[in-house]
Amino acid sequence: MSADNTPGVEERPTREVSLTVNGEDLSASVEPRLKLSDFLRQHADCRGVRVGCEHGVCGACTVSVDGDLVKSCLMYAVQTDGSRVRTVEGLAEDGSLHPIQEAFHEEHALQCGFCTSGFVMSTEALLAENPDPSREEMESHLSSNICRCTGYQNIYDAVERAADRLGDLDVDA
Amino acid sequence: MSTPDSASETETEGEAAAAEERFVGTGLERVEDRRILTGEAEYIHDVTPEACLEMGLLRTTHAFADIVAIDASAARDHPDCELVLTGEDVAAAYEPMPCGLNGLSEWSLARDTVRFVGEPVALVVAADRYVVEDLVDLIDVEYDTRDPIVDPIEARRDERLVHDQIDTNVPDGETLEFGAVDDAFAAADNVLENQYSWGRISGVPLETAGVVAEYDTETDSFDIDCNIQLHTLVDDTVYEPLGYDPDDVRLNVPPDVGGSYGTKIAIHRYCALAAMASQQLDGRPVRFVEDRIENLQGGDMHSSDREYLMRMAYDDDGTIRALDVNFVDDFGAYPRYPVNQTLKPLSVVSNAYDVRDVRYNYEIVLTNKTAQTAYRGFGVDPHLYALETAVDEAAADLGMDPYEFRQRNLVQPDQQPYRLPTKNVYDSGDYPAALARIREIVEEREETEGGLLDPDVVERRREAGKYRGVSYTVHIEPGVSGADWTDRQRSDRDALADRDIEDVAELPEHLRCVVDDDGTVRASLATDSSGQGHQTLVKQLLADELSVLPSDIEVDYLDSVDAPTEYGSAASRMAVMLSGAAEGLAATLTDNLEELAADHWGVAPEAVTYREGAVERDDGDEHLALADLASLDRDTDPDDRLTRASYDYQHPALDHEAFDEAFAQKLPVYPTAAFAANAPIVEVDVETGAVEVLKFYSLRDCGTQLNPMIVEGQAAGGLAQGIGAALQEEFAYDDAGQPQAVTLFDYLLPSTKKTPEMVLEHTETPSPFTATGAKGTGEGGMIDGPASVATAINRALEPYDVVVDRIPATPNRVRQWLRES
Numbered sequence: 001m002s003a004d005n006t007p008g009v010e011e012r013p014t015r016e017v018s019l020t021v022n023g024e025d026l027s028a029s030v031e032p033r034l035k036l037s038d039f040l041r042q043h044a045d046c047r048g049v050r051v052g053c054e055h056g057v058c059g060a061c062t063v064s065v066d067g068d069l070v071k072s073c074l075m076y077a078v079q080t081d082g083s084r085v086r087t088v089e090g091l092a093e094d095g096s097l098h099p100i101q102e103a104f105h106e107e108h109a110l111q112c113g114f115c116t117s118g119f120v121m122s123t124e125a126l127l128a129e130n131p132d133p134s135r136e137e138m139e140s141h142l143s144s145n146i147c148r149c150t151g152y153q154n155i156y157d158a159v160e161r162a163a164d165r166l167g168d169l170d171v172d173a
Numbered sequence: 174m175s176t177p178d179s180a181s182e183t184e185t186e187g188e189a190a191a192a193e194e195r196f197v198g199t200g201l202e203r204v205e206d207r208r209i210l211t212g213e214a215e216y217i218h219d220v221t222p223e224a225c226l227e228m229g230l231l232r233t234t235h236a237f238a239d240i241v242a243i244d245a246s247a248a249r250d251h252p253d254c255e256l257v258l259t260g261e262d263v264a265a266a267y268e269p270m271p272c273g274l275n276g277l278s279e280w281s282l283a284r285d286t287v288r289f290v291g292e293p294v295a296l297v298v299a300a301d302r303y304v305v306e307d308l309v310d311l312i313d314v315e316y317d318t319r320d321p322i323v324d325p326i327e328a329r330r331d332e333r334l335v336h337d338q339i340d341t342n343v344p345d346g347e348t349l350e351f352g353a354v355d356d357a358f359a360a361a362d363n364v365l366e367n368q369y370s371w372g373r374i375s376g377v378p379l380e381t382a383g384v385v386a387e388y389d390t391e392t393d394s395f396d397i398d399c400n401i402q403l404h405t406l407v408d409d410t411v412y413e414p415l416g417y418d419p420d421d422v423r424l425n426v427p428p429d430v431g432g433s434y435g436t437k438i439a440i441h442r443y444c445a446l447a448a449m450a451s452q453q454l455d456g457r458p459v460r461f462v463e464d465r466i467e468n469l470q471g472g473d474m475h476s477s478d479r480e481y482l483m484r485m486a487y488d489d490d491g492t493i494r495a496l497d498v499n500f501v502d503d504f505g506a507y508p509r510y511p512v513n514q515t516l517k518p519l520s521v522v523s524n525a526y527d528v529r530d531v532r533y534n535y536e537i538v539l540t541n542k543t544a545q546t547a548y549r550g551f552g553v554d555p556h557l558y559a560l561e562t563a564v565d566e567a568a569a570d571l572g573m574d575p576y577e578f579r580q581r582n583l584v585q586p587d588q589q590p591y592r593l594p595t596k597n598v599y600d601s602g603d604y605p606a607a608l609a610r611i612r613e614i615v616e617e618r619e620e621t622e623g624g625l626l627d628p629d630v631v632e633r634r635r636e637a638g639k640y641r642g643v644s645y646t647v648h649i650e651p652g653v654s655g656a657d658w659t660d661r662q663r664s665d666r667d668a669l670a671d672r673d674i675e676d677v678a679e680l681p682e683h684l685r686c687v688v689d690d691d692g693t694v695r696a697s698l699a700t701d702s703s704g705q706g707h708q709t710l711v712k713q714l715l716a717d718e719l720s721v722l723p724s725d726i727e728v729d730y731l732d733s734v735d736a737p738t739e740y741g742s743a744a745s746r747m748a749v750m751l752s753g754a755a756e757g758l759a760a761t762l763t764d765n766l767e768e769l770a771a772d773h774w775g776v777a778p779e780a781v782t783y784r785e786g787a788v789e790r791d792d793g794d795e796h797l798a799l800a801d802l803a804s805l806d807r808d809t810d811p812d813d814r815l816t817r818a819s820y821d822y823q824h825p826a827l828d829h830e831a832f833d834e835a836f837a838q839k840l841p842v843y844p845t846a847a848f849a850a851n852a853p854i855v856e857v858d859v860e861t862g863a864v865e866v867l868k869f870y871s872l873r874d875c876g877t878q879l880n881p882m883i884v885e886g887q888a889a890g891g892l893a894q895g896i897g898a899a900l901q902e903e904f905a906y907d908d909a910g911q912p913q914a915v916t917l918f919d920y921l922l923p924s925t926k927k928t929p930e931m932v933l934e935h936t937e938t939p940s941p942f943t944a945t946g947a948k949g950t951g952e953g954g955m956i957d958g959p960a961s962v963a964t965a966i967n968r969a970l971e972p973y974d975v976v977v978d979r980i981p982a983t984p985n986r987v988r989q990w991l992r993e994s
Contacts, residue, residue, distance in 0.1 A: 033303060047219045048212015050431070052379040053465040057917035060379055088212045101210040105202060108882045111890060112704030113209030114379040114431025120210065139925040146917070148379050148432050149704050151889035151954075152928050 017081045021046065022090030032078050036070075037061040039077035040087060048088040048117045052146075059145030062118035063087045069125045071144075088117035091124070099165040100124055100158075109158035111149035118145045123159050131170075132163055196713040196723055197945065200882030203709045204728070205429070214429040217383035217400040218462055225385065226255055228450055228461040229305035231295040231312050232471055233287040236321035236541040236910025237335075240285055240294070240314060248297055248311040256298040256453055257312070258446075260284035267449055268416045270441060271409060273512035274344050274537070275663050277336070281414055281442045281449075287316070288335055288506035289543045290912055291471015293442070298450050298459055321541040321910035325503040326480060328540050335506055335539040343501075344508055345537045345662055349519070351594035352530035357495035361486035365567050370979040371555035372903040373478035373503070376548045376894070377922060378703070380431020381463040382440040382472065386447035388456045394421040395448045400430045402437040403741040404701050406656075406680075408733040410441035410510060415448055422448070424733035430703035434894070434955075435547030435743060436474040437703070439509050470915040475904050476548035477514060478503040481559040487567050491581045495530035496523060498556070502535060505542035512537060513659045513841075514545075514552030520597040520651040520841035521553055524560055525604045525848065526582040531594050541910045547743065549894060549955040553651065558980060561646055561960040565967045566976060575964070576612060576645050580605055583647065590941070596835035597651070599846035600940045600948070602874060604647045607850035607936070611872045612645045614934065615852045619643075625854050625867050634856065641867070642969025643854045648957035650875075651843030652949020654744030655824050655832075656680040661839040674833040680740045682750035684711070684758045685731075685819035688766075690807070692786070692800030694719065695727045696758070699736035700747065705951060706883045707747055713880060714751060714945075718759030720785040725799075737821070745949025748879050749845060752945040753822035762818035769815040770797045773805055825942050845940050845948035847875035849888075851961040853896075853929075857969045862987030864900055864966055866929040869958075873933060875950035876940040888954050889931050895958015897923040903981050970994075 018027040021044045028043045035054070040046040040063065049072055052060035056074040063072045064086040091098035097105065100123050110116040119142065126133055126141045133141065138159050139152075147155060208214040245257045260282040269278035283292050297308045322328045322335055328342040335342055358364055384399035395415065401407065404424040412422035424444070430437070443461050450459040463472060484497035502515050515535040522531050568578035584591045586603040593599070619626040631641050657677045661669075683699040696711050712723040719725075740746060763783035770788035771778040774795065781788050789796040797805070806816040826832040826844040835842045852870040857863070869892055878884045901921040905913040914920035921927075939946025963977040966987075973994040979986060 031303065041219075046212065047215075050216070050379070051218065052381075052431075053917050055465065055916055055918070058379055058922075088210075092211050097207070097210060104210055105206040108200075108203065108886050110206060110209060111706070111886055112378065112380070112432040113205070113214060113429060114216065116209055117212055135930075143925045146379065146922050146924060148377065148434075148894070148922060149890045150886060151891075151893035151931060152925050153889050153931055154886060 015078050017078050019080050019083045019085055021085045022087060030077050032076060034077045035073055036075040036077050036080055037072040040072060040085070046087040046089050050114050050117055052114060057146065058115065059118040059122065060115050062121045062145065064121060064125065069122060088120050091120065099169065100162040103158040103162035103165060107154045107158035107161055109150060109154040115145060115147045119147065119155060123162060126159070127163055127166055131167055133159065196716045197879050198877070199880070201709060201713050201723060201880055203706050204712060205706060205708055209429060215427050216380055216429050216431050217385070217398060217427055218380065220385045220398045220427065221460065222385065222387065222458045225458040225460050226298050226300055226454065227302040227305050228296055228298050228447055228459050229302065229309045230293040230467070231297070231309045232291045232467065233283065233294050233314070234290060235287055235316055235318055236290050238287050238316035238318040240283065240287065241317050242315045243295065244313040245295060248308045251308055251311065253299045253304050254297065254308050256450055257295060258282065258450065258453065259295045263449065268414050270414045270445065271510065273508045273510040273662065277339065277344060277508060279507045279509070281445050289471060289541050290910060291467065291543055296446050296450060298454065323540055323906055323908060323910045325501050325538040325540055328538050329501060329536060335541060342539045343536050344539065345512065346535055348532065348534040350532045354495050354497060354530045354532040357530035358486045358497070361494040362488045363570065364484065364486050365563060365570065366482065366484045367563060367566060368978065369481040369483060369559040369562055371477060371479040371481070371558060372979070372981055373475050374548065374898050374902045374904065375474050375476045376432065376434030376436040377469070377920060378432025378434060378436060381465060381468045382437060382443055383462040384444045384447045385458060385460045386444065386451045387458040388448065388452040390456045394423070396423050396425070397444050397448055398425050398427065399440065399444045400426060400437055401440050401444060402433045402435065402701060402703060403743055404733045405699055405736045405739050406741055407438055407441065407510065411444045411448070414441070414445040420734055426701035426730065428702070428730055430701065433703035434549040435551060438511065438743070439473050439544070439546035442473060465917065466915050469920055470912050471543045473509060473544045474546050475505065475543055476545055477552050477555050478545070479555045481555070483559050483563045485563050485567055489571065491568070491571055491573050491578045493526055493528050493582045496528055497532045498522070499534045501538045503540050503542065504537050505540060505544040507544045508537055508539065509544040509546060511547055511659065512662050514547060516661060517552045517651065517841050518556035519595040520843040521649045522593060522595045524557055525584055525647040525649055527584045527588065529594050542906055549891065549952045551744065553956050554898065554959055557648055557956060558960040558963055561964050562967070562977060565964050579646065580608060583608065590831065592831060596838065596840045597843055598831045599649065600844060600942050601938045602846060602848050603938065604848060607848060607872050607874065608645055608647045611850035611852045611870060614872070615643060615870055619854065638859045640857045640859055640969040640972070641854065642965050642971065643852050644961065644964035644968045645850065645852050646961050646964055647848060647850045648960065650745065650847040650849065650950060650953045650956050652745040652845035652847055653749045653825070653843060654746060655826055655836065655842035656740045657836060658839040658841055664839060669838050672837045674837055677836045679824040679827055680738060681821035681823045682754045683737050683739050683819065683821050684751070684754035686758060686762060686817070688799050688803045688816035690800065690803050692798060692803060693725055693727055694721070694799065695729065697729050697731050699731050699739050700741040701730065702742060705742060705747060706880070707742070707751065709883070710748065710751055710879060711755060714755035715759060718755055719763070725786065744843070745951040748947045749825065749943045749949055750822060752879065752943060752947055753825060754820055756944050757820035757822050758818055761820050765815040765818055766802050769802055769805060773797065829942055844942045845876065847948040847950045847953060849873045849953055849957050851957055853961050853965045855962065855965040855969050857966060857987060859991055862984035862991065864982055864987060866896055866962060869929050869931045871931065871933050872936065873953065874936045874938050875953070876943070876948035877937055877946035878935065879945060879947050881935070884935070884950060885933055887951055888933055891952060891954020892931055892958045893923050893928045894955045896928065896962055898955070898981065899959040899962035900981050901927065901983065
């Protein structure tokens with residue numbers, strides 16, 4: 001490869017991307033090669049999107065795109081043009097933790113916390129689909145996220161607690 | 174200044190409650206969690222000062238080669254390029270990095286020769302990381318390749334050398350003898366001699382290494398934010414390569430680090446390079462975040478990679494008479510700091526068994542691989558694996574039930590504290606009872622109808638080619654390492670015999686605090702944390718010591734310049750060291766506060782008493798709450814304020830003569846012996862070779878539990894890592910020295926699918942050596958998990974006479990053992 005093939009900043013292509021992130025409209029001009037994970041961290045101030053492997057194994061960067069669970073290191077930002085993206089920053093409301101976040105706290109389902117955003121987002125998607133998952137269903141669904149600290153036991157307990165709490169909220173409603 | 178009465182009114186209720194309530198021993202929820210759960214936590218990846226530049230590294234793809242020429246002109250000439258540095262540039266202006274052994278040093282960018290795949294050759298700086306990687310691709314390096322040295326057993330023959338200047342691939346090793354080993358072997362009925370291999374693994378935290386460095390042109394000093402572990406201890410690995418004094422290089426670790434498990438102790442290459450780059454760029458901030466491939470391939474963070482030759486002498490009745498432990502440990506291309514993981518097993522050399530005659534021989538071997546550093550367990554995990562596998566083989570040789578064989582040899586409770594022949598001392602514990610209890614639990618719950626080990630179920634599964642087994646083992650987790658012995662390999666070992674306890678220089682644990690205007694006690698930790706919950710722990714400890722609520726305590730962190738040199742969060746130290754430090758700090762603070770209040774009232778300090786967040790006059794009803802005391806002190810020179818205190822808690826083993834000999838001779842000193850009796854139930858598919866841990870029973874004892882929730886979290890997480898090590902994690906290399914695990918598709922971290930249900934039981938046998946009775950317990954599961962799983966596979970495959978003589982026990986290896994059985 002020669003220098004001629006690496007254009008300077010003024011020559012590198014950019015594209016406009018417009019999307020909503022946690023309900024806020026956002027437009028930016030980005031290089032097409034910019035990963036969604038980096039876009040969210042650099043342009044949307046969503047630093048809770050953790051980057052652990054950048055090849056789609058660890059799941060720390062898991063976010064929701066139009067309701068689908070996505071590893072944001074495996075998508076380009078430009079692919080989300082017109083989409084609704086949700087990150088862990090979108091969960092707590094008015095300073096109160098979301099029931100899933102509360103449950104993770106109460107069950108000690110995090111230690112170093114680097115995987116936690118991804119697990120919380122995965123748990124939200126699981127419970128939306130299956131409000132009362134069995135341990136096996138949790139294991140299966142959460143197998144796309146890696147935690148190196150907890151051994152997962154407390155994460156299952158947190159999912160169970162969150163399911164109970166969200167179930168109670170539904171009944172109340 | 175508010176009046177004493179009005180200021181304390183609102184606090185009275187809380188303080189009364191706090192006085193009655195004890196927080197140590199409860200599962201107080203963690204103060205760290207909220208910021209993490211909401212995404213607000215600031216990890217090193219989030220530290221981005223304005224106009225921060227990005228650094229990238231060109232890494233060699235050769236295992237062993239001489240650098241003929243580097244042409245970086247295309248990168249340098251590119252309009253987006255801010256800086257390129259090569260090894261020669263670094264050597265012209267800076268110093269090499271220190272090594273773990275004297276006489277060796279390492280340049281942060283390779284000069285002349287590259288010695289492992291992934292070794293950095295040049296650095297590039299630009300405004301954007303994506304562009305940096307483009308520019309890295311523009312650098313041309315011409316190499317003259319050499320035949321790599323990959324196999325450590327071949328390497329130790331010294332036919333070809335990794336480093337020409339030191340004439341050997343075995344830069345260090347020792348044979349240590351305790352007792353009359355040859356006599357014991359000669360007298361024993363039986364001698365076993367077997368080889369065991371422990372594959373290269375590591376902690377692989379989800380957060381990679383990262384640094385943001387800023388050089389200050391005015392003060393000629395550096396501010397370096399980074400996620401290094403033990404920042405006050407290993408700061409020399411950063412300031413030495415920069416060629417600066419300790420006070421000019423400020424290492425600051427963010428409160429949140431995304432896991433380390435020991436592996437981030439050795440990320441100094443990145444810290445130094447980013448600092449050099451910032452200096453070359455007149456102080457513009459430079460950031461480097463390691464990507465995952467860099468981390469796995471050449472991130473200086475692999476761990477123990479050992480070949481054992483284990484000899485054991487034992488009598489026909491099953492009594493172990495002597496051990497002769499020999500191993501080579503493949504350190505890769507450089508013996509980086511630390512190297513004393515080869516010595517730590519001496520602290521638990523016979524595990525929970527009473528064996529008096531022991532020989533211990535190790536060799537540090539160099540090869541063309543990325544370097545080793547620390548990983549949870551720090552070399553004890555392979556030792557226990559090799560020892561317990563040998564025990565299985567001895568029991569099989571005698572036709573004895575391995576449970577009975579183990580019970581026969583365990584240290585008895587009336588032998589506690591138990592002094593090992595290697596001079597370390599176990600503090601307390603009833604190992605025979607723990608082993609008996611875990612078997613009883615498994616028999617009651619699993620060998621009954623419908624249980625995993627229901628004999629009918631076991632038989633049916635066998636008919637389908639699925640072999641189940643359980644093994645019962647007890648393991649000691651050495652905790653709270655001393656610091657003085659850790660440089661044994663850089664010391665004059667011949668002079669150690671003349672040393673005595675007066676010559677020992679230990680590192681205390683430092684803790685300090687100030688009382689804020691609102692009465693909050695703000696404590697500052699000198700250690701860094703990476704998920705262990707130290708902020709929570711200090712809140713609990715100080716709340717109890719000061720009889721206030723945990724919410725009245727705030728905890729932050731000191732950088733390497735503000736903090737004294739201390740050991741920090743390694744070797745399962747913090748529960749014990751912070752217990753002692755908090756006790757001492759609180760006593761110092763309350764003395765200060767009494768003095769302050771007495772002075773205010775014009776009475777003698779003896780006439781006042783600190784109680785529940787306030788100082789009271791013994792002769793009346795006046796009292797001054799913490800906020801009032803802070804107000805009284807506000808106009809005093811900060812250095813003289815009595816609302817500040819600091820305390821240095823000395824290592825607890827220094828108070829016990831039993832450790833003097835180990836201290837003086839620089840043998841490993843670990844004054845707490847947490848222990849675990851384990852019983853994993855495994856199932857092996859004899860067709861595919863796949864091993865599944867169905868359930869992991871573990872009875873654990875780490876003395877007094879300061880926070881049972883955190884203790885249990887550490888145990889479960891450690892066991893998951895232990896299971897990964899036993900079954901699937903490995904940094905393999907091919908014959909050309911090419912690493913085979915450079916993504917998380919190859920280096921297999923245990924997922925939910927591979928991590929079994931864990932049934933954890935706890936007992937508490939307080940340590941007589943520590944302030945709260947706590948024992949160190951950060952590493953346990955990783956120390957005892959691998960040996961436990963390996964021996965359970967031995968049980969499951971007993972009908973085939975298979976012995977797990979190599980871990981990880983991957984399916985292909987299991988199939989090979991079965992074919993050869």
